[in-house]
């Protein structure tokens with residue numbers, strides 16, 4: 386319904402009115418994205434590698450998306466992975482669980498993008514593409530303090546015209562939004578971006594030296610552009626402010642969004658990630674001879690005399706022996722697990738430069754339907770990042786009578802240690818501004834039925850300037866030890882795409898090492914041996 390969602394709607398815009406749910410078809414990514422085609426080719430390449438005479442037994446630590454992706458592609462190459470996950474749930478940072486009422490609680494509000502070629506390819510290869518609920522091609526920012534004639538929060542939309550290819554659709558989206566940026570600001574920002582357009586990836590990487598705010602000043606971009614757009618973007622990309630975020634992160638995202646016609650189109654998973662995404666990945670692995678084991682916590686990596694891995698010790702005393710070992714743990718626990726002789730090696734010393742950033746995810750159940758839009762919303766609040774009414778956006782959490790807001794609270798460094806009640810009270814104050822005639826912090830309007838606060842003190846690595854140099858490649862100097870994880874080197878950010886791609890690259894590296902004879906199957910048993 387064109388023009389239904391509010392004032393200033395361009396004539397060509399096609400999105401649902403507030404409160405109306407509507408999904409859009411999966412975009413034709415294979416036609417419009419070179420990266421999507423490259424991802425399909427890499428999958429085919431991994432499958433086409435010469436079959437091993439004897440499959441490698443690969444022990445993978447961690448069942449986040451990186452560990453699951455590593456295992457999936459190792460089975461495609463004919464190997465036998467076993468995943469050891471410390472928790473009783475799959476997914477790591479995409480994990481979720483049910484509370485006493487059976488309501489799902491997620492570690493994070495997760496958004497998928499058209500520019501996630503390896504994630505989208507994974508959905509395709511698992512036959513679960515219909516589980517992504519694609520939304521209108523828009524980026525929607527709250528306008529704090531501004532209300533519609535009916536007293537609702539005003540939003541400003543960047544609308545990507547469907548009939549235009551990249552980069553024109555992105556440029557049109559920016560040029561046609563006159564509520565957030567003035568024409569002189571847009572022109573100044575456009576000029577600032579010219580080096581990125583002219584010099585491409587080399588320039589994007591060079592900008593890792595600068596924070597977003599420093600880059601803006603250097604390029605003469607008005608401070609207001611930072612305040613209007615990039616505080617919200619920095620918080621959404623890495624849960625920190627533009628004063629701290631590396632400009633490489635923003636340019637990487639902008640690059641993808643401007644180069645791929647559907648790059649910035651967003652999708653929600655249709656339910657909890659462990660059941661709707663991770664379980665199909667685990668099933669795929671197990672149907673092809675691999676295993677995924679929960680509640681198996683790595684406690685020590687034991688070495689041979691030549692410093693290669695001899696075995697893993699699990700909490701409780703089990704010993705795991707395999708031909709190849711993969712850490713798909715986040716960088717912080719990995720650093721704690723490094724055996725002493727590895728620590729002086731430059732490859733492992735680099736990890737000291739990476740550290741997880743704190744973030745808080747909040748779920749709020751209300752007694753009524755709030756007026757929201759079927760999309761991800763940038764709050765532009767000082768405490769909050771993005772939010773969505775999951776009861777509207779996501780089929781698995783659908784409730785036509787009540788809203789369930791899921792919100793990312795960031796930056797969280799000053800809040801992560803505070804009690805949940807304080808965090809909820811502060812969030813409700815922010816929601817008073819976002820829902821002026823529907824929410825009051827004193828509870829006199831919509832009633833808060835219940836809430837959950839999920840704190841992740843060390844989440845994805847903090848992408849401050851200079852971090853790119855510290856990201857390790859998947860192949861380590863230890864012959865039988867590899868790394869996967871969204872912090873490892875790959876051209877995507879610390880994200881679901883980064884994690885999935887890192888796992889694929891890790892599997893590729895192991896399979897190629899097997900073909901080249903650099904790693905060999907030695908144990909006779911068919912699965913990674915667990916010796917009590």
Ligand SMILES: Cc1cc2nc3c(=O)[nH]c(=O)nc-3n(C[C@H](O)[C@H](O)[C@H](O)COP(=O)(O)OP(=O)(O)OC[C@H]3O[C@@H](n4cnc5c(N)ncnc54)[C@H](O)[C@@H]3O)c2cc1C
Pocket residue numbers: 446447448449450451452469470471472475476477478479492493494495496497681682683684713714715718744745746793841844845869870871872879880881882883884
């Ligand atoms: C609040 C929040 C919101 C987010 N939003 C988005 C988003 O919208 N879009 C997006 O793309 N990304 C988002 N992300 C980032 C995304 O979730 C991560 O980048 C990605 O899931 C990381 O996957 P991973 O496999 O590298 O690591 P993890 O998911 O952390 O997996 C590591 C696994 O290792 C296990 N492990 C750790 N130690 C041990 C041990 N000793 N023994 C055995 N197992 C161990 C852990 O339990 C875990 O399961 C968000 C993250 C958070 C926290």
